[in-house]
Amino acid sequence: MEVDVRLFAILRERAGTGTLRLELTEGATVADALAAAARAPGLGETLSRMPVRAALNREYVADDAPIAPGDELALIPPVSGGATAAARARITDRPLSIPDLAAAVTRPGAGAIVVFCGITREVERLEYEAYAEMAGERIERILDDCLAAHDLEAAAAEHRVGSVPLGEPSVVVAVSAAHRGEAFAGAREAIDRIKAEAPIFKREVEGDRGRWVDGTPPPGAESAAARSAESAPGPSAESGGRLTHLDDAGSARMVDVGAKAPTERVAVAEARVRMSPDAAAAVEAG
Numbered sequence: 001m002e003v004d005v006r007l008f009a010i011l012r013e014r015a016g017t018g019t020l021r022l023e024l025t026e027g028a029t030v031a032d033a034l035a036a037a038a039r040a041p042g043l044g045e046t047l048s049r050m051p052v053r054a055a056l057n058r059e060y061v062a063d064d065a066p067i068a069p070g071d072e073l074a075l076i077p078p079v080s081g082g083a084t085a086a087a088r089a090r091i092t093d094r095p096l097s098i099p100d101l102a103a104a105v106t107r108p109g110a111g112a113i114v115v116f117c118g119i120t121r122e123v124e125r126l127e128y129e130a131y132a133e134m135a136g137e138r139i140e141r142i143l144d145d146c147l148a149a150h151d152l153e154a155a156a157a158e159h160r161v162g163s164v165p166l167g168e169p170s171v172v173v174a175v176s177a178a179h180r181g182e183a184f185a186g187a188r189e190a191i192d193r194i195k196a197e198a199p200i201f202k203r204e205v206e207g208d209r210g211r212w213v214d215g216t217p218p219p220g221a222e223s224a225a226a227r228s229a230e231s232a233p234g235p236s237a238e239s240g241g242r243l244t245h246l247d248d249a250g251s252a253r254m255v256d257v258g259a260k261a262p263t264e265r266v267a268v269a270e271a272r273v274r275m276s277p278d279a280a281a282a283v284e285a286g
Helices: 009-015 030-038 044-049 098-104 132-150 180-197 224-230 277-284
Strands: 002-007 019-023 053-056 059-061 073-076 087-092 112-119 125-130 152-160 162-165 169-177 200-206 209-212
Touching: 002 009, 002 030, 009 044, 009 200, 009 209, 019 030, 030 044, 030 053, 030 073, 087 132, 098 112, 098 152, 098 169, 112 180, 125 152, 132 152, 132 169, 132 180, 152 180, 169 180
Parallel strands: 002 073, 087 152
Antiparallel strands: 002 019, 053 059, 053 073, 112 169, 125 162, 125 200, 152 169, 200 209
């Protein structure tokens, strides 16, 4: 059977397309689709090292979930609508209005309204990409959870996609409650979960240079390397099931690795250092 897989952010960029068509056997699982996707040009290395979660018909699923003809499959890399009477969620490419969102959660029983606004800072612009249909549904579900958990009167959230220039808001969350404690707690949980769960991806752009911002792995996501490590033997019986690199007090210690077979590993690190012009000049001068 043929299955179209939607790709986002760095996966779309590496593959050179937003949709990947895979030929899978009947009864194939998400794991089979991941393995097939890894053979596509540009995706093998990225999928091997990056925690990726699959969404089947806009719901996160395990790797052993079966795929049927006509299913919508999406691969969600680490991240950065609809409405009910009390919850409102929207993904939009238009500028966000803080007053409008605050007004949307005003209720007769609300003694406190808390608004959180995330704004582009330090770079020329941020470019946001989203699996918009799933992101809207996920944010609405998060708001519904917050309404129940914190006894909120109303909750609303809007996230912008596309280019967001320096100083403009990219996400706004507004909640109302009878008291400020509930309102603050509800707003905090809402934005924290939106950042962690909604499939929205951020790219920093300065001039003609851009980079995808490292995000939070979607719930339950893991890289191919991590999946492989799960099948590796754990602490030996000789160590009593303890990690050999820790002593009885839990402190790190050196161990003899002379008997281990040689392996090749690659570590990649990146850093951004900000300093004053005087400090930069001193560094350049040695």
